[in-house]
Amino acid sequence: DSGVTQTPKHLITATGQRVTLRCSPRSGDLSVYWYQQSLDQGLQFLIQYYNGEERAKGNILERFSAQQFPDLHSELNLSSLELGDSALYFCASSATDYGYTFGSGTRLTVV
């Protein structure tokens, strides 16, 4: 157990639907990062939150949004889902700039 908890582990949904992925960071970590990993692709940075505030945005689609709550857990909302959104979505937390702790990921399948 890395200390970063992601739920659900698997999600199957239809095109056009909306889903919410949840992440609880490691105790004491204020930064939460979301990454998308498609088949045979590397890790694509989506968004970072730090202590409840959005800190940086990467290649995040307008259909996607995220937030971090006062208890530091974070949610990634994906809407108007398309087949191409099928991927592994990872959450990571960190106390340093380089050493992330990743959760086990949510495997999203859009059918």
Added chain:
Amino acid sequence: GQSLEQPSEVTAVEGAIVQINCTYQTSGFYGLSWYQQHDGGAPTFLSYNGLDGLEETGRFSSFLSRSDSYGYLLLQELQMKDSASYFCAVRDLNQAGTALIFGKGTTLSVSS
């Protein structure tokens, strides 16, 4: 922009030594990190080089040359369990935050 290049695949046999190279292009630099990911699993942090030179952690070592914009991960005494993807990463300086951008990964296959 920023980019990282690493080989897509490397193969080796048990007990051997393998080196995975990473070259990067960034407008600034805050160090090079390495992560391991087993198939379908979570990436795990292996090593970080903020300064030039070699960092050793057990069977794994990582090297950085900032003047050459180059680093490598060295895996010694390879074991079957080392079969995984390995990613180098640098801090994304185009962002105000501390996000890492990752290379596309090198798949290491270790055979007996």
